[in-house]
Amino acid sequence: MKTKIITIDPQQPRKADIKEAADILRGGGLVIIPTETVYGIAADSANKKTIERLSEIKKRPKDKPFSLHLSLKKDVEKYATDILPAAYRLMDNFWPGPLTLVLKDKNNGRVGLRIPDHKIALAIIREADVVMVCPSANLAGDKPPQTVDEALRDLKGLVDLAVDAGKTTLGKESTVVDASGFPVTVLRRGRSLKKKSRG
Numbered sequence: 001m002k003t004k005i006i007t008i009d010p011q012q013p014r015k016a017d018i019k020e021a022a023d024i025l026r027g028g029g030l031v032i033i034p035t036e037t038v039y040g041i042a043a044d045s046a047n048k049k050t051i052e053r054l055s056e057i058k059k060r061p062k063d064k065p066f067s068l069h070l071s072l073k074k075d076v077e078k079y080a081t082d083i084l085p086a087a088y089r090l091m092d093n094f095w096p097g098p099l100t101l102v103l104k105d106k107n108n109g110r111v112g113l114r115i116p117d118h119k120i121a122l123a124i125i126r127e128a129d130v131v132m133v134c135p136s137a138n139l140a141g142d143k144p145p146q147t148v149d150e151a152l153r154d155l156k157g158l159v160d161l162a163v164d165a166g167k168t169t170l171g172k173e174s175t176v177v178d179a180s181g182f183p184v185t186v187l188r189r190g191r192s193l194k195k196k197s198r199g
Contacts (some may be wrong), residue, residue: 029160040134066133067112
């Protein structure tokens with residue numbers, strides 16, 4: 001397989017480029033996209049074959065679920081239930097941003113949710129209109145990539161499209177917090193969090 005690469009201006013993305021990435025996602029493809037933290041591999045979580053392919057590429061255990069990437073806070077309630085007030089406070093203070101929240105899902109399990117703080121990522125999520133996962137674009141155990149070139153060292157020929165929007169601004173994976181119950185616990189210390197200003 002040949003991986004197509006498109007370069008996007010992160011401030012003024014062309015609608016045609018966003019649509020191309022979204023169309024590939026809806027069609028079951030894998031797309032490397034930028035976020036504010038690291039580059040990720042976007043995929044439609046509802047497509048079983050696509051998720052199996054993603055797990056194989058990442059060399060990730062199939063029983064280890066991927067977090068979902070959203071564009072709107074209100075969508076959290078589509079996937080999570082019994083949401084604690086503390087979880088809502090974390091969303092209000094740190095979303096969009098480098099925080100993944102683990103919450104109770106509707107099947108008595110848990111689900112990870114995040115809203116990235118990146119114009120391109122959010123545009124692709126909205127345009128694709130799928131329940132998107134986006135784990136870091138590296139093999140398990142390797143350093144997460146800050147550029148498309150770093151991502152393609154391992155993944156060239158394994159994904160359908162790569163969206164190049166330059167170097168990521170934070171360069172470190174999101175912090176993961178389990179807010180599915182008490183006590184609220186930090187599972188992974190990623191990029192330090194900054195409260196959203198209320199102006």
